[in-house]
Amino acid sequence: MATPTIADAMQSKRAMGGLATLSAAQFLIALDFSVIFVALPSMGSDLRLSESAMQWVVSAYAVFFAGFLVVGGRVADRLGARNMFVAALLLFGIASLVGGFAGEASLLLVARAAQGVAAATMQPAILALVNTTFPAGAARTRALAVWGTVGASGLAAGVVIGGLLTTVSWRWTFFVNLPFALVCMLAAPKVLPRAREGRAVVRLNVLSAVLCTGTVLSTTLGLTMAADSGWGHPVTLVSFAVAAVFLVLFVLRERSSAQPLVEPALRTTRTLLAGCGSSALYMASVAATEFYLVTLLLQQQRGFGPLEAGIAFLPLPVCITLGNMIAGRLIGPLGVRRTLTLAFLIGATGLALLGLQINADGYVAGMLPGLVVSGIGHGMTYTSMFVGGTRDVADDNQGVAGALMTTTQYAGGALGVACLVLVLGPAPDLDRFMMGFLLAAVVAVAGAVLAWTGFSRAGDTQVQAEGNLADAQVTATTVKGEA
Structure with missing residues (x-):
């Protein structure tokens, strides 16, 4: 029986270290997204923020994050994803430090906007590094599943950590980012691959x-x-x-x-276009609805406090993590087309349960079943759409491809929230919340239709064959080295 060579073992160890570093950075982005919500009331009271200013503490981050994603992806492809990853972490750390010490609303909003720009350059660099470190097929699917799982755990940690840190001071919801940014910056040069030598540098x-x-x-x-x-x-x-x-x-x-800025080849890559459409419908349905509607329902209709709401949210990210793991196992045998279609349908079922059980008494009977089912669908969708959307993209364009998918994801989320605001009205009651959940379920069904028609079975078969070939080449290299 052949055993791996020392070089193979070192390469594998480095790849795993790289995946751990990239996953930790994704955890940081997810943590920063969710930790701020629980801290908003204390932040507003301390700095005397108006309701509009409090809204922009969230929106300043989201607007600049979405706005700079495509540019961040192209710069990562041009200058090297690892270089951009380290630079983005440095900016994120500085912005978090400024936000933590901010004594007025204007400086706080500037810090949040800078965090958004940093995350916009970090996110496509992370995706590019994952997709270029691991070959298409089983290895990349497993890596993306791990990446998505850790990101989901960041969402879970954020709502709980935010509640705990806010009891000390809301400023710690900014300072908590610093250790993650520092560790990832120090690890990046050691475990992440450099840009290929001899690669042509094209001006932006x-x-x-x-x-x-x-x-x-x-x-x-x-x-x-x-x-x-x-x-x-x-x-x-x-x-x-x-x-x-x-x-x-x-x-x-x-x-x-x-x-x-966007290569012509990307504009005609069917799987990337299907992935972008799927990411928009995913965020407009399952993702935006779970966080927006459920947060309002818990605090406005059920009377939950911030920390209670954070604890009530815990089953959701746990099930999102489970969904990521399930998708990682199903994509191989079923393919992206079937897995993503199934994921959207599971998410739609969970949203429908949340709507139809809106009048049920108690959290366990009225909300928990829907949160569990929709959370599993959420996690399966997230992993599947990124595996499918980036699978046919060349390594030199992975940063832009990931940025395009994330941009459409956040645009879909903003549109979904805007539509839900119309549905809820100025003084929403339980019937309005039911309409919101059911509308989101219909959008998720549309996502299932797009997944079934946008991804081909032939493409799944080709990727599976390439993954098997890559595994065979690794085995052959190991045997040759042993000989």
Whole structure:
């Protein structure tokens, strides 16, 4: 029986160390997303923030995160994903330090916006590094499942840690990011791969980058203002008008440029387009609904306090983690098409349960079944759509591909929340919440239809064959080294 060579063992150990580092960084992004919600009331009281300012503590991060994703992905592909990963961690750490010491609303909002920019450059770099470290097939699927599982645990940790840290001071919800950022920065040069030697360095198309960022920033701002102030608010309308102008100019620039921001090959990659559509419908249905509607339902209708609401949320991220693990096991034998379709249908079932049981007495009878089922569907969807959406993308474009999927994901989430605000109205009752959950279930069913039609069985078969070939090559290399 052949045994691995020392070189093989070192390479495998380094890859696992790299995956652990990337997963820890994803944990940091997820933690920062959820930890802030519980701290908002204390933050608002301490700094005398208005309701609008408190909303923008969340929105400043989301708008700049979505706005800079595509540019961050392209820069990562151009300059090297590892370089961007380290730079993003440094910016994230500095922004967290500034936010923790902020004594006024303006500085706090600047810090949150800087965190959004840092996360926007870190997220595509993480995805690019995972997808270039592990070959397409079983190895990459397992790696993405681990990455998604750790991210889900960050969401769970955030709601609990946020409640605990806020009892000391809301400022610790910023300071808690620093150890994660420091450890990942120190580990990155040792365990993450460098950019390939001899790789051509192509200059960034600055004008396209500005137009793309302006388009996404304006669109996200418009959707955020629609949820906060209404679709007819002047700022909402102006934001959408500016976004339309930027979009037209961006398309014209991309068509005429010799160095487009988004490579022409990506625009015609069917699996990437299906992945982007799936990520938008995923966030508009399962993800946005679970966090937005459930949070409001627990605190406004059920009378839960912040820490109680955080504890009540725990079954959700636990089931999301379970769903990630299930997807990692099912994608191999079933393929992305069947797994993602099943995931959306499970999520739709959970959302329908939350809506139909809205009048049931108690948390266990009224909410827990829906949270469990929708959480499993949520986790399965997250892993499956990233495996399928990036599987046919070349290594040099993995950063942009991941950024495009994440951008459409957050745009879908902003649109979903804006629509749910309309459904709930100014004084929502239980019937309105039921309508919101059922609407989200319909969107999840649409995601299942897209998954079934957008991903082909032939593509699944090809990836499985490539994964088997990669495993065979590893085995052959080991045997050769032993000989």
